[in-house]
Amino acid sequence: MATGKSPVEAATEGLQRHFGHEALRPFQVQAIEAWSQGQDAIVTLSTGAGKSVCFQLPPLIDGRCTLVISPLVSLMQDQVRTLRQRQIPAALFGSGAHDARLSDLAGMYRVAYMCPEFAMSRISELAQLRESICLLAIDEAHCISSWGHEFRPQYKQLGQLRQVLGKPPTMAITATCTAAVREDIRRCLQLINPTEVLGPTNRPNLQLLIRRRTTLEDDLKDTFGLNASRDGIDNTSISSTSSSIVYVPTKARSEEVANWLQSHGVKAAAYHAGLSMQARQERHTAFMLDELQVIVATVAFGMGIDKPSIRRVIHYGGVRSIEHYVQQCGRAGRDGEDAECIAFVRPQDFQETRAHILQDFSRNPDEEYCKRLLALHGELVAFLSDSSQCRRVRLLQHFGDLPGSVPHGQPPRGECILVDGKPCCQWCDVCLLGACKLQQQEGDFTRECQVFLRCVDACGGMTGSTLPCALAAGQNIDRLRAKKLHLHKTFGSGDFRPLAWWKAFVPHLLQAGLLQERPSLLASGRSYAALCLTAAGKAVLQKVSSFKLCPVPHDLAGAGTADALSKVSKAQVEVRSTGLPAKIEASLSAVDCQMQELYRRLSHVRQQWMRRLNIMGEAIISNPILRSLAKIRPASVLAAQHYVPGLPSLMNKDISDLLQALVEEVNKACKEFALPQNVNTQAQKRAGEDLVSPMKKRSEVNPQKPSCRAEEGLLLNIVLTNRGRIRCHPVRQCLLRPLCSAMNLNVQLWRRALTNGWRCWKCRACQMADEFPKPRS
Numbered sequence: 087m088a089t090g091k092s093p094v095e096a097a098t099e100g101l102q103r104h105f106g107h108e109a110l111r112p113f114q115v116q117a118i119e120a121w122s123q124g125q126d127a128i129v130t131l132s133t134g135a136g137k138s139v140c141f142q143l144p145p146l147i148d149g150r151c152t153l154v155i156s157p158l159v160s161l162m163q164d165q166v167r168t169l170r171q172r173q174i175p176a177a178l179f180g181s182g183a184h185d186a187r188l189s190d191l192a193g194m195y196r197v198a199y200m201c202p203e204f205a206m207s208r209i210s211e212l213a214q215l216r217e218s219i220c221l222l223a224i225d226e227a228h229c230i231s232s233w234g235h236e237f238r239p240q241y242k243q244l245g246q247l248r249q250v251l252g253k254p255p256t257m258a259i260t261a262t263c264t265a266a267v268r269e270d271i272r273r274c275l276q277l278i279n280p281t282e283v284l285g286p287t288n289r290p291n292l293q294l295l296i297r298r299r300t301t302l303e304d305d306l307k308d309t310f311g312l313n314a315s316r317d318g319i320d321n322t323s324i325s326s327t328s329s330s331i332v333y334v335p336t337k338a339r340s341e342e343v344a345n346w347l348q349s350h351g352v353k354a355a356a357y358h359a360g361l362s363m364q365a366r367q368e369r370h371t372a373f374m375l376d377e378l379q380v381i382v383a384t385v386a387f388g389m390g391i392d393k394p395s396i397r398r399v400i401h402y403g404g405v406r407s408i409e410h411y412v413q414q415c416g417r418a419g420r421d422g423e424d425a426e427c428i429a430f431v432r433p434q435d436f437q438e439t440r441a442h443i444l445q446d447f448s449r450n451p452d453e454e455y456c457k458r459l460l461a462l463h464g465e466l467v468a469f470l471s472d473s474s475q476c477r478r479v480r481l482l483q484h485f486g487d488l489p490g491s492v493p494h495g496q497p498p499r500g501e502c503i504l505v506d507g508k509p510c511c512q513w514c515d516v517c518l519l520g521a522c523k524l525q526q527q528e529g530d531f532t533r534e535c536q537v538f539l540r541c542v543d544a545c546g547g548m549t550g551s552t553l554p555c556a557l558a559a560g561q562n563i564d565r566l567r568a569k570k571l572h573l574h575k576t577f578g579s580g581d582f583r584p585l586a587w588w589k590a591f592v593p594h595l596l597q598a599g600l601l602q603e604r605p606s607l608l609a610s611g612r613s614y615a616a617l618c619l620t621a622a623g624k625a626v627l628q629k630v631s632s633f634k635l636c637p638v639p640h641d642l643a644g645a646g647t648a649d650a651l652s653k654v655s656k657a658q659v660e661v662r663s664t665g666l667p668a669k670i671e672a673s674l675s676a677v678d679c680q681m682q683e684l685y686r687r688l689s690h691v692r693q694q695w696m697r698r699l700n701i702m703g704e705a706i707i708s709n710p711i712l713r714s715l716a717k718i719r720p721a722s723v724l725a726a727q728h729y730v731p732g733l734p735s736l737m738n739k740d741i742s743d744l745l746q747a748l749v750e751e752v753n754k755a756c757k758e759f760a761l762p763q764n765v766n767t768q769a770q771k772r773a774g775e776d777l778v779s780p781m782k783k784r785s786e787v788n789p790q791k792p793s794c795r796a797e798e799g800l801l802l803n804i805v806l807t808n809r810g811r812i813r814c815h816p817v818r819q820c821l822l823r824p825l826c827s828a829m830n831l832n833v834q835l836w837r838r839a840l841t842n843g844w845r846c847w848k849c850r851a852c853q854m855a856d857e858f859p860k861p862r863s
């Protein structure tokens with residue numbers, strides 16, 4: 087900050103140099119400003135929004151270190167590796183074999199990662215290092231809260247760590263956080279008036295599809311194109327060969343599905359907590375390097391997995407909560423390009439997941455926590471079962487986000503907007519089917535509600551849902567007889583509805599808060615969820631009040647979720663790759679097709695490099711960058727650095743070599759397809775011209791005109807005139823650096839350009855129209 091720049095300006099410079107992004111996003115500005123004013127912040131933003139830079143940039147400005155607490159070793163290893171590729175010194179402490187020394191945290195590193203267990207075990211040593219820490223960042227901060235879906239008890243102690251570090255500015259960061267969880271975070275960490283950085287939870291590029299789960303063969307065959315020949319992994323668009331994660335609820339299922347995919351020729355592997363650390367690391371790396379196409383994982387492969395070009399996330403079987411669902415879907419399309427999230431569900435899966443939650447309870451009988459997990463699961467069931475409302479709006483509402491509205495017309499795809507009063511995103515199965523726009527009917531279930539609450543009351547709040555359902559439907563089963571309930575006046579009081587209907591009715595009464603589930607243990611050690619009346623439920627029993635549901639849920643109207651889903655034709659919901667319907671795609675011009683082909687080739691070159699050098703090149707040279715390379719087709723590395731957005735100016739050797747290889751591929755393809763190069767669309771818009779190759783331009787330069795060449799140790803004086811033009815004058819080399827710094831130019835780029843004999847960009851003084859790096863605005 088000694089340079090006289092504001093923290094946000096300095097952070098922007100760091101972002102451009104190390105990450106290649108032009109500007110901070112508004113929420114990043116907010117978070118960095120809070121830090122620079124010594125304030126705490128709770129940052130809640132969607133998955134893939136760019137939360138990490140909020141805590142990675144401050145130490146670049148401050149010169150000290152951010153201490154990051156994060157829950158998973160694999161997640162931290164990934165971030166450290168990427169930061170190092172971006173030329174930011176980072177280390178992971180406490181991971182085992184190749185540990186950095188804690189004392190090196192002072193001075194050697196800008197970002198230091200550790201898990202909460204390690205931090206708490208070394209709390210006194212960390213206290214000694216407090217002066218070297220400019221920011222304490224708690225990543226995945228929802229783990230602090232037992233209101234959350236992923237409570238980690240060790241996270242609760244982090245308030246103590248904050249105290250011994252002298253209460254440095256603290257940033258709690260999460261993607262999946264309700265207001266209750268935020269409040270818990272604030273209290274546990276004892277944050278002082280934290281700035282709340284809240285962003286939209288929506289991910290418009292993710293297509294959300296819910297389908298009926300049947301058999302592996304029927305469900306996955308088309309998705310992974312098992313009959314087609316498979317040559318390599320293609321992440322340039324959503325296809326049967328693109329990188330995918332399949333989430334399953336158990337270790338055994340993960341092995342089963344992975345084996346099934348392998349037996350059909352798909353490069354797939356299982357990933358779960360039962361594997362050794364080494365095996366997990368190997369599979370994770372293979373997936374990141376595109377050696378594996380599909381990871382079939384349990385929840386162990388979740389938070390923070392950051393492979394930008396994952397094109398598909400599949401949920402196959404039970405999911406625990408909406409938060410898990412959102413976190414896991416959030417692994418897809420992190421490069422901003424289209425990706426699909428398909429959940430295959432069937433009612434038995436819900437039962438299975440509840441059974442797992444209750445099994446955990448018998449191991450760790452924390453009644454309150456288990457109750458919350460059951461409630462969170464109930465919300466997920468309601469979300470998956472309702473195919474009458476836009477899926478996206480339900481997710482947004484869950485996190486307290488509200489859709490915007492447009493009076494008429496079509497909303498942008500993937501944005502959830504009220505059209506004529508009804509939420510629609512055009513990018514989920516419900517909206518693609520048009521079901522979101524149907525007139526919603528209200529159903530009056532007052533009679534059913536009274537009947538069922540009386541049945542629950544008769545069972546005394548000591549049974550699961552089976553007995554009250556059987557009692558209502560009048561099913562004379564042994565367990566009812568054992569309790570003499572077949573003689574009770576409520577027996578058969580609801581026989582106007584079948585047993586299955588009553589089973590489907592229970593979640594709606596839970597959602598409405600009339601019933602609740604209390605986890606209980608049997609003498610045998612087995613656990614179950616006892617169904618009992620809430621205070622609101624008791625009140626309804628005493629004084630009849632109406633119970634209406636709008637729209638009438640499919641499972642209560644006769645058609646289950648899955649039945650409604652099976653009507654969704656694939657053609658309707660599978661809008662592939664470019665996001666264009668097939669008809670439009672077919673009408674793409676020849677140049678568009680050649681560009682698409684070039685994009686695929688570039689992706690292939692990157693893949694080869696990643697594998698050969700064992701580098702996660704995708705994090706730096708992402709798909710959007712490849713797309714720009716294919717569009718702009720720079721003739722040289724210099725032109726690429728000048729025109730292609732997103733390329734960082736600081737690159738290590740491996741990444742610059744990769745860029746060189748990509749440019750060579752561009753040149754080769756342009757020759758083959760006779761495509762023009764250095765096509766700068768921005769410049770085209772501004773000046774109405776294509777910037778052609780520098781070689782061609784140079785040959786057109788009038789030899790009579792003076793040239794601004796670097797001679798005898800003289801370089802160019804660059805003056806930005808008040809009309810935004812550049813003038814050139816000879817100047818000594820030693821002045822280049824301060825000039826560039828004053829004008830926010832990349833000194834290396836200019837030096838290399840000038841000594842190679844490049845000329846200025848549209849210099850008024852020498853009247854030349856050649857390519858040259860323009861200052862960043």
Ligand SMILES: Nc1ncnc2c1ncn2[C@@H]1O[C@H](COP(=O)(O)OP(=O)(O)OP(=O)(O)O)[C@@H](O)[C@H]1O
Pocket residue numbers: 101105107108109110111114131132133134135136137138139260261389390391392394416417420
């Ligand atoms: N200002 C920016 N402009 C453009 N891209 C950005 C910007 N900031 C971050 N990104 C990019 O966004 C992507 C996602 O960032 P990041 O990994 O920080 O996401 P996240 O919010 O932590 O997600 P998750 O919660 O899922 O882990 C990265 O590729 C990152 O480089």
